[in-house]
Amino acid sequence: SELSSLNSTKLKHAQMIKMARKRNSDAKMQSLISSYLEFGDFRSAAMVFFVGFARSYLYWNTFLEEFKSLGGNPYEILDIFGELHGKGVIFDSEVLTVVLKLCANLMVIWLGLEIHACLIKRGFDLDVYLKCALMNFYGRCWDIEDANQAFYEMPDREVLLWNEAILVNLRSERWVKSLLLFRDMQFSSMKANSFTIAKVVQACGKVGALDEGMQIHGYVIRFALESNILICNSLISMYSKNNNLELARAVFDSMENRSSSS
Template identity: 35%
Template sequence: MAPVPLPHLNNTTTRILSLLNTSTSLPHLRQIQAQLILHNLLNDTTIAHHVIINASHSPLLLNDIAHILFSTQLRRPHVFTCNSLIRAFSHSQACHHIPLSIYIRMQKTNVLPNNYTFPFLLKSLSDSRELKHAQCVHTHVVKLGHLGDIYVRNSLLDVYASCGHVGSCRKVFDEMPYRDVVSWTVLIMGYRNCGRYEDALVVFERMQYAGVVPNRVTMVNALAACANSGALEMGVWIHDFVRREGLELDVRLGTSLIDMYGKCGRIEEGLAVFRSMKERNSFTWNAVIQGLALAKSGKEAVWWFNRMEQEGFRADEVTLVAVLCACSHSGIVDVGRQIFDALVDGKYGFSPSVKHYACMVDILTRAGCLEEAFKCVKVMPHEPTKTIWGSLLAGGRAHGNLDLSEFAAWKLIELEPENAAYHVMLSNMYAEMGRWDDVEKVRGMMKDRGLKKDLGCSSVELEPNESVYQFVA
């Protein structure tokens, strides 16, 4: 926010500002506020601005000030004061709705907003995912002629991206006469957040051709798109760029690289990144353990899990899911039981979620412990998910317990009656058992519901243009 020219500070204003800057408690601020109201000094934009800054840690005090500024005593507060209020509330996690209320009061009191009003107003709408209100504010931006301000445009990009309205985000982006690194980054983030990873990487490539140098946030979002689309070559290019530019691997960037290498099947490179990092947090450790789980290196994942605890990092829910998945993929049943039992006993400070139960059921069904797995499902305090029933279905088929597989298959159909794959699996099971009447029954259900078997597909990344091709059976 650009500063307004300060008026000549008289002795009274100087003393008040000094009191505000030295106040250390909420009661003290309330006493100063009472004196300001008594002597009608909140009309002074400099004083009002400093009051707002000092009250920004207290939503209740900010609410009082907002009410006073729009009371009958001050029918038309200065736009600079309103902007200060909007900015203060936009940084409060519990008050994202209030900036919009202030903006509406500005309209009612004929306070004309300027280009410094909209970025923080739109930030609050982005945080609260208020798409309809953002569209209304977008209309005001156009009517008032502030669309040429790049900070306002970037804020519009951000609110549409955060609300998952990537089409509107792209439209605003395409209409921008000038784009900076923030503009490109927000569009990449928007595509990434809605799962359009290939589109995110296309925008990232276009950014290079436009001569815009990516920043750390750009690379974190691009790496996430690489990780989820399997675009290893692009991820390696980003890593090479980081090295060429001599950028230090901070926690976010380093963790993103580890996650990308792990999901693309190059966990050794991810471990090399981990070792080169000066600072790590629990997310970094989680990325390593998840990568090892995907690589089916269960024993190594457990070793890193133990090392994580030894170095004083607290395991969270994601950590436990990752290490239990590693045990499942590698058939480490006893260690999986120990970790899960410790979780149930409260060692980690939280109760197991349905994901943890799903991992434990998967560990047991893969090992053929079907009765134990089914008992785990019956005693769990959560409703079984399709993942859990899917594990029982697969385990039952693999270990010859077709009754359990049949039971699980019907549960899956109950959960997702429009999913053709479950019907096909059940039909195939009945065919294996020679129960042809039941095969006909399931096929009839599929016909009545208009279900067709989904086509299988796979993808492969080819050089030299590093394109990802999809093949459909």
């Protein structure tokens, strides 16, 4: 029966704990997690995962997909994390990054704030991914100004941070702030990625900032990004919204690869 199978899974788990001195293989741990998930014991599955695999981004993606596909509630993952965190378990930056992303997606504000407070208290050395996750969390769940403050308080602003800061403001429809950040990013000799450039160009179209849009177009030309379809489509849209059909047509004609969305 299902109950006896679950009991046998727990027995296997107990044996693995008992033999902890002999390193359990990843395959055995994954098998244990899958068994718990199949029998609907999502709490035990999450607990084993946090103890054994939470350090790896790759395992996180697989675990979340399997957890949700078998009927697990993602909130339960955060509950288990909160329980372990409350007991003093210290997690590394990879775990905290993914948990903060989950907090942002599920709008679990209290836990995101608790994680940040704990990081400050411990003087935790944040890597760039954890910094981006913090900004994303504040932008989605709290206040965009807190996200911007977190950005400005970071002494070493890597390219990923600049891109994230711009995108966080764009998601909050802070069009002008996004354009200012993009300008400051250029002054800092940082190079935006194509997705960020396309989104900033779209912002120029939304606020009627033709001059700024043309300056960004110049930036695109300087860095030989004219063949990027995403950027070109954004430029065409921006020029069209600013009633400059001549330049919109010029961008269209210069595209090496025309997408069906143009």
